[in-house]
Amino acid sequence: xxxxxxxxxxxxxxxxxxxxxxxxxxxxxxxxxxxxxxxxxxxxxxxxxxxxxxxxxxxxxxxxxxxxxxxxxxxxxxxxxxxxxxxxxxxxxxxxxxxxxxxxxxxxxxxxxxxxxxxxxxxxxxxxxxxxxxxxxxxxxxxxxxxxxxxxxxxxxxxxxxxxxxxxxxxxxxxxxxxxxxxxxxxxxxxxxxxxxxxxxxxxxxxxxxxxxxxxxxxxxxxxxxxxxxxxxxxx
Amino acid sequence: xxxxxxxxxxxxxxxxxxxxxxxxxxxxxxxxxxxxxxxxxxxxxxxxxxxxxxxxxxxxxxxxxxxxxxxxxxxxxxxxxxxxxxxxxxxxxxxxxxxxxxxxxxxxxxxxxxxxxxxxxxx
Amino acid sequence: xxxxxxxxxxxxxxxxxxxxxxxxxxxxxxxxxxxxxxxxxxxxxxxxxxxxxxxxxxxxxxxxxxxxxxxxxxxxxxxxxxxxxxxxxxxxxxxxxxxxxxxxxxxxxxxxxxxxxxxxxxxxxxxxxxxxxxxxxxxxxxxxxxxxxxxxxxxxxxxxxxxxxxxxxxxxxxxxxxxxxxxxxxxxxxxxxxxxxxxxxxxxxxxxxxxxxxxxxxxxxxxxxxxxxxxxxxxxxxxxxxxxxxxxxxxxxxxxxxxxxxxxxxxxxxxxxxxxxxxxxxxxxxxxxxxxxxxxxxxxxxxxxxxxxxxxxxxxxxxxxxxxxxxxxxxxxxxxxxxxxxxxxxxxxxxxxxxxxxxxxxxxxxxxxxxxxxxxxxxxxxxxxxxxxxxxxxxxxxxxxxxxxxxxxxxxxxxxxxxxxxxxxxxxxxxxxxxxxxxxxxxxxxxxxxxxxxxxxxxxxxxxxxxxxxxxxxxxxxxxxxxxxxxxxxxxxxxxxxxxxxxxxxxxxxxxxxxxxxxxxxxxxxxxxxxxxxxxxxxxxxxxxxxxxxxx
Numbered sequence: 001x002x003x004x005x006x007x008x009x010x011x012x013x014x015x016x017x018x019x020x021x022x023x024x025x026x027x028x029x030x031x032x033x034x035x036x037x038x039x040x041x042x043x044x045x046x047x048x049x050x051x052x053x054x055x056x057x058x059x060x061x062x063x064x065x066x067x068x069x070x071x072x073x074x075x076x077x078x079x080x081x082x083x084x085x086x087x088x089x090x091x092x093x094x095x096x097x098x099x100x101x102x103x104x105x106x107x108x109x110x111x112x113x114x115x116x117x118x119x120x121x122x123x124x125x126x127x128x129x130x131x132x133x134x135x136x137x138x139x140x141x142x143x144x145x146x147x148x149x150x151x152x153x154x155x156x157x158x159x160x161x162x163x164x165x166x167x168x169x170x171x172x173x174x175x176x177x178x179x180x181x182x183x184x185x186x187x188x189x190x191x192x193x194x195x196x197x198x199x200x201x202x203x204x205x206x207x208x209x210x211x212x213x214x215x216x217x218x219x220x221x222x223x224x225x226x227x228x229x230x231x232x233x234x235x236x
Numbered sequence: 237x238x239x240x241x242x243x244x245x246x247x248x249x250x251x252x253x254x255x256x257x258x259x260x261x262x263x264x265x266x267x268x269x270x271x272x273x274x275x276x277x278x279x280x281x282x283x284x285x286x287x288x289x290x291x292x293x294x295x296x297x298x299x300x301x302x303x304x305x306x307x308x309x310x311x312x313x314x315x316x317x318x319x320x321x322x323x324x325x326x327x328x329x330x331x332x333x334x335x336x337x338x339x340x341x342x343x344x345x346x347x348x349x350x351x352x353x354x355x356x357x358x359x
Numbered sequence: 360x361x362x363x364x365x366x367x368x369x370x371x372x373x374x375x376x377x378x379x380x381x382x383x384x385x386x387x388x389x390x391x392x393x394x395x396x397x398x399x400x401x402x403x404x405x406x407x408x409x410x411x412x413x414x415x416x417x418x419x420x421x422x423x424x425x426x427x428x429x430x431x432x433x434x435x436x437x438x439x440x441x442x443x444x445x446x447x448x449x450x451x452x453x454x455x456x457x458x459x460x461x462x463x464x465x466x467x468x469x470x471x472x473x474x475x476x477x478x479x480x481x482x483x484x485x486x487x488x489x490x491x492x493x494x495x496x497x498x499x500x501x502x503x504x505x506x507x508x509x510x511x512x513x514x515x516x517x518x519x520x521x522x523x524x525x526x527x528x529x530x531x532x533x534x535x536x537x538x539x540x541x542x543x544x545x546x547x548x549x550x551x552x553x554x555x556x557x558x559x560x561x562x563x564x565x566x567x568x569x570x571x572x573x574x575x576x577x578x579x580x581x582x583x584x585x586x587x588x589x590x591x592x593x594x595x596x597x598x599x600x601x602x603x604x605x606x607x608x609x610x611x612x613x614x615x616x617x618x619x620x621x622x623x624x625x626x627x628x629x630x631x632x633x634x635x636x637x638x639x640x641x642x643x644x645x646x647x648x649x650x651x652x653x654x655x656x657x658x659x660x661x662x663x664x665x666x667x668x669x670x671x672x673x674x675x676x677x678x679x680x681x682x683x684x685x686x687x688x689x690x691x692x693x694x695x696x697x698x699x700x701x702x703x704x705x706x707x708x709x710x711x712x713x714x715x716x717x718x719x720x721x722x723x724x725x726x727x728x729x730x731x732x733x734x735x736x737x738x739x740x741x742x743x744x745x746x747x748x749x750x751x752x753x754x755x756x757x758x759x760x761x762x763x764x765x766x767x768x769x770x771x772x773x774x775x776x777x778x779x780x781x782x783x784x785x786x787x788x789x790x791x792x793x794x795x796x797x798x799x800x801x802x803x804x805x806x807x808x809x810x811x812x813x814x815x816x817x818x819x820x821x822x823x824x825x826x827x828x829x830x831x832x833x834x835x836x837x838x839x840x841x842x843x844x845x846x847x848x849x850x851x852x853x854x855x856x857x858x859x860x861x862x863x864x865x866x867x868x869x870x871x872x873x874x875x876x877x878x879x880x881x882x883x884x885x886x887x888x889x890x891x892x893x894x895x896x897x898x899x900x901x902x903x904x905x906x907x908x909x910x911x
Contacts, residue, residue, distance in 0.1 A: 014471035014879070015548075023303065024473040024547040030306050031539045034313030035577045041317045042581035042611055045324055046596055049607055051278075052328070067266075074262055082255045085246075085296045092245045133593045157595075157602050164594040168585070205298075212296045216289045222262075223281035227269035231277070305546060316574045319661055324610045327665065327677040 010200040022202045029206045033213045036176075040217055043169050047224060050161055057158020060151055061166065062229030064129060064138075064159070066120055070226035073116050074218065080109035081215040088208045091191075091201040099204070100191050106211070107184040110177055117174050124163075131163040166225050173221060176214045183207050244301040254295045261288045375778070375875040390475035393876060396461030397776070398482050399452060404845070406448040406489065409496075411838065413441035418800075418834040421827045426818040434817035435502035436518065442505030444496075447527055448489055450761055451619060454626035455572070456485075456537055458768050459565050461776055463541055465869035465876060466559050468550025468885035473543040481536035488530030495519045495526060504815060506612060509597040509605050513589040521590050524583040531580040534622075538572030541565050550868065552887035556650070559867055559891055560636075560643060563650040564629025567657035571618045571625075575661070579615035582608065606671050613664035621660040624724075624756060625653055627764030628695055631717050634771050635699050637865035638714040639706025642892035645698045652691035659688045669740045678737055685735035692728050696721065711863070712786030716767030719794045723759025727752060730805065745815075748808025751801045759797055766793070766844060773848065774858030778875040781851035785843065793840035799833025861901070866894050871904065883907070 015021040051058045087102035124130055127149045128137040138159065141150040151159045187207050190196065196204055265284045269277065294300040299307060376393045379385075386394060416437045420428045429437060460478065464471050472478050495501060501523045503512040512520045545566050549558070586608070588594050595601030597608045636643050643649055665673055665681030699721060708714065730752040734740050743749060774780055803826040808814075812823050819827070861870040866889075872881050883904070889896045 014469065014475065020547055023305075024543050026302070027305055027309065027546055028474060028539060028543045030309045031542055031573055034309060034316075035535050035539070035573050037313045037317055037577075038320070038574055039577035039581050041320055042578045042585075044317075045321055045611065046585070046607065048321060048325060049328060049604065050596075052325075053604075054602070071262070071266060075259070078255065078258045078262070081258075081292065081296055082251060085251050086248070089245065089248060089251065131594065161595055161602050164596065168588070168594075209297055212292050215296075216292050219258075219288045219292070220282075220285050223265050223269070223285055224278075227265060227281055228277065230266075230269040231272040312570075313574070316661065320578065320614055323662065323665070323677075324607075324614075326680075327610070327674050330676045331672070331674040 010195075018199070025202045025206050026209075029209045033209065036213060040169075040172065043165070043172065044220075047165050047169070050165060051224075051228070054158040054161060057155045058162045059229035059232060060155050061159040061162030062225060062227065063232045064127075064149060064151070064163075064229075065166065065226050066123065067226050067230055069116055069120055070222055073113050074222045076109050076113050076116070077215050077218050080106045080113070081212055083109065084208050084211045088201070088205050091196045091204045092198055094198040096191070096194060096196075099196065100188065103184060103188045103191055107181060107188065110181045110184065114174060114177055114181070117170065117177075129163060131160045131167065136160055136163075169221055169225065173214065173217055176217070180211055180214055183210065244298070246295065246298065246301070250295055254291050257291055258288050261285075373873050373877060375873060375877050377778070377875050379878055388479075390471070390479055391878070392460050392464050392472050392475065392478060393776075393880075395478050395482055396457050396459075399456040399460060399485070402482075402486060402489065403449050403452055403457065406444050407841075410441055410445040410449055411841065413437050413444070415834065415838060417441060418831040420817055421819070422831045424819050424821045424824050424827075429817065431817050432502065435504075435815070436500035438815060439501050439504050440496055443501070443523065443527070444492065445757075446505055446619070446623075447530055448485075448492060450623040450757060451534055452485065452537070453623075453761065453765050454630060454768065455541070455565060455568055455622070456481075456533075458630065458765070458772060459541060459568075459626065460537070462772060462869055463544060463562065463565055464548070465775075465872065465880055466562055466867060467544065467548055468553060468868045468881065468887065469544065469548040470879040470881075472540045473548060474540050477536050478540055481533040481540070484536070485530060485533035488526050488528075488533065491522060491526035491529065495522045498522070506616070507583070507586060507608075508612075509586065509589065509603075509608050510599065513586060513598055514600075521587045524587040524590075528580050528583050528587070531576045531583075534572050535576045538569035538576070542569040542573065545569075550885045550887055553868075556647065557887055557889075557891050558650075559629075560632035560646070560649055560653075561626075561629035563653045564625045564627075564632070567653040568622050568625045570654075570657045571622050571660065575615040575618045575622075578611060579619075582611040582615070585611075606668070606673060609668050609671055609673075610664070613667045614661070617664040617667060618657070618660045620753075620756065621656055623761045624764075625656060627720070627761045627768075628653065630764045630768035630771070631699065631720050632695075633865075633867070634713045634717040634767055635702050636892045636894075637771070637863050638711060638717065639703050639708050640864075640894045641702050641706040642890070642894070643698060644701035645694075646891060648694050649698050652694045655691040656688060659684060659691070663688055666735055666740070669737050670744045675737070682735050682737050686732065689728060689732055692724075696725055696728075710787075712781075712783060712790055713767045713771035715787055715790040715794075716763050716770065719790065720760060720763045720767065723755055723763060723794075723797065727755030727759055730755065743808060745813055746808035747804040747812045747814055750814050751804035751808060754801045754804070758801070763793070763797075766790075769844070769848075771863070772869075773851070774862045775869060775874050775876070777852055777855075778858050779851045779855035780858050780862065781855055782847050785847040789840050789843035789847070792836060792843065796833050796836030796838075796840050800830050800837050801833070803827070803829045803833075861897070864894075864897055866892050866897050870897075871900065 011018055011021055015024065083102045083106045087099055087106060090096075090098035090102055125135070127139075128135060129149070130136065138156065139147045139150040140156070141147070141152045144150050184207070187204060190203065261284050265281055268280050268284075271277075273280070293310065299310065376391055386398065389395060389398075416429065417434075420426060420434055420437075426434065460472070499519050501516070501518045501520055503516050503518070503520060507520065507524070545558075545562060585594070585596055589597050589603075593601060595603045597603045597605050599605060632643055632649060663681055663685040665677055666685045669678050669682075699717075730748070734743055734749060734752060770781065770786055807823055807826045807830075810823070812819055858874045860872065860874050862874075863870075868881075868885050868887070869876075871885065889900075
């Protein structure tokens with residue numbers, strides 16, 4: 001049983017068959033994603049508790065974020081999920097050129113997302129909205145009634161809590177994007193060497209699972225962070 | 237570990253349809269967020285997000301075609317996440333002195349305490 | 360078990376995982392689960408020694424009512440470092456990462472765990488986290504107690520909280536990787552014929568443990584990370600002055616740290632099942648119940664964390680719910696205990712060293728578990744909260760349960776791991792010394808706690824001195840008991856007689872290969888044909904295997 005298995009390329013020595021290896025890889029990735037869910041879960045718990053404690057602070061805080069940029073990033077990320085899925089499809093149907101193309105497009109979309117995120121972070125820093133003790137100094141609404149970035153005095157501290165949660169959650173998400181970008185570079189490199197085909201493609205598939213998970217996190221982050229105060233904007 | 241789950245290739249059409257649905261979902265969330273429905277805003281946003289996430293999991297991540305084991309793993313993850321959120325939030329909701337809750341969304345800013353107050357300040 | 364295919368070399372000239380090569384590099388870069396298990400064994404023994412030194416300092420300080428050995432600040436650091444090192448660097452990795460790593464693929468009839476590279480990575484992560492903790496220790500230590508409660512830890516403490524937090528964050532990933540590896544391996548790499556209900560109960564224990572490691576550890580990781588941010592940047596999640604909520608920290612902390620208690624004790628229960636079955640030569644009474652009770656403990660263990668928070672500002676209605684579920688967790692633990700006792704009943708019991716540990720476990724774990732019920736009662740807990748009663752309770756579970764089981768398991772599988780037999784007489788003597796020393800150390804603490812001695816105090820009223828001196832005397836006996844296995848087990852490596860493949864005539868795939876096992880665990884492809892603990896078949900299986908080996 002183990003003898004003929006030795007000759008299959010891509011099969012590690014301690015597995016009996018390709019199927020076993022693939023099943024182990026997929027289940028392993030899913031188990032890892034479950035730990036990721038619990039990891040983000042702690043922050044979602046923090047969000048839930050503080051949102052229900054400081055509802056107005058969260059609305060005003062959300063109002064300070066740049067909704068169009070957040071929306072753009074949502075679309076970019078969902079698009080990248082599609083291209084990743086198409087990459088898996090190309091590998092499964094043994095289309096080498098398409099596989100490389102889709103992986104590269106996914107990587108580019110990832111970089112676009114991170115670029116937009118950087119722009120957002122910089123503007124928060126510029127408006128003194130980064131919530132560290134030394135940097136947080138938002139404009140106060142009573143003093144500057146027409147300032148778009150102004151915060152009511154009574155909510156200053158609550159908005160700060162919101163901004164912390166915003167930076168923690170999006171920062172952790174962006175960290176996962178950066179790890180994903182590194183993973184994509186590796187996959188592109190392997191794909192260029194022609195390692196993947198319709199028999200052996202589990203790295204692409206498992207990498208895809210990770211990528212989609214990062215997308216799912218953002219699907220929740222976008223409405224929770226960017227949209228909870230959006231109606232205040234329309235009132236202007 | 238049956239062979240059919242091994243080589244299942246999802247047609248491109250399905251991927252495109254899911255992508256379309258995700259875009260529609262995003263548009264819907266943004267559209268609804270313009271109005272102030274109070275608590276309903278969060279509920280609608282989360283419902284749409286859950287549907288979107290389910291679509292991604294089932295089709296982009298191939299769970300609709302995966303082994304039962306994968307489904308159990310995901311179910312367990314979601315269940316434990318629910319334990320974490322539910323058991324903690326019930327503590328906050330049934331504390332006698334914890335009056336600042338979801339129901340106070342409509343309260344004007346003036347009624348909010350000026351200084352931030354710890355929610356778990358005890359008796 | 361039968362032989363499905365061709366055997367390779369004969370037993371005499373056997374190349375095994377220990378003698379295949381001897382370079383340091385071959386150990387540090389090994390992907391072999393057996394060697395990684397040994398690496399873990401060496402590292403956690405070091406941490407156990409360090410944690411033990413701190414424990415001795417605590418007991419020495421408490422000999423006299425006045426704090427005259429250590430300053431109060433120093434005492435705070437000493438008991439905190441004792442707790443942190445023992446919990447995160449010894450108890451949690453102890454059975455899963457050493458015995459588990461070594462035995463899990465062997466018991467499954469697999470060549471290795473599913474992800475050998477991740478397995479090695481987990482050890483390196485553990486070492487990095489451990490090195491950071493060592494640095495924390497020499498650069499001032501921490502004084503918050505192992506629970507890191509804010510706002511003390513986030514604002515007022517003048518010690519290395521951030522560093523310790525990051526160290527625990529890192530170490531958590533080593534635990535997650537071990538759990539992930541085990542879970543996937545059990546799911547996908549069982550030998551043909553090894554159905555779920557033929558698995559040894561140790562594997563059910565490892566599976567339940569992995570479940571907790573996977574689902575709980577990420578939450579503590581994010582919690583200590585948030586605490587580190589809180590301390591460095593004042594983010595205001597836990598600090599009431601900035602609008603945060605310290606009780607939220609307690610919720611997040613105990614969501615992991617209560618189930619972590621079961622990470623420590625469920626593997627111990629698995630070990631005890633194996634030892635009792637082999638030493639009484641009977642199948643475990645009510646196999647299915649024992650198997651499922653492990654899972655039940657893992658699941659219910661996640662629903663009880665609030666019983667650590669009865670005296671915080673947690674809602675008392677929620678407290679009632681937590682209290683009720685805590686009582687429910689006692690049921691699966693009791694099922695296990697009763698079934699073990701029923702297994703021993705009318706068995707042909709041999710009182711070898713592992714069995715003495717197993718019997719000690721039964722008694723001590725029962726006391727530890729029963730006193731847990733006292734603490735689960737909300738009213739009584741108000742009186743007992745933060746007293747030595749709690750200290751005694753969790754030491755009965757952690758030391759009397761987990762460490763006793765760990766030592767029992769170490770003795771049971773030592774011949775398999777090293778290929779050598781240890782001195783049986785010294786084994787029995789030290790097991791008895793540990794049992795006596797342990798009880799003398801911790802039983803007086805129940806009384807102390809009930810009389811009102813608070814935990815974490817470095818001075819106390821003179822009335823308590825007698826009990827404290829008894830406890831310290833017991834601790835010195837216990838320390839002697841713990842040193843002895845270190846000596847005679849090491850000596851057995853050089854002077855011990857060579858172990859046979861199956862010295863206990865036990866049932867199980869790990870006994871159906873050479874001691875120590877060859878590189879890829881088996882020289883044949885194992886197939887399982889009998890139910891678990893079918894001791895009547897051991898001889899028959901062995902003979903069948905030898906026959907095939909000879910004909911080849």
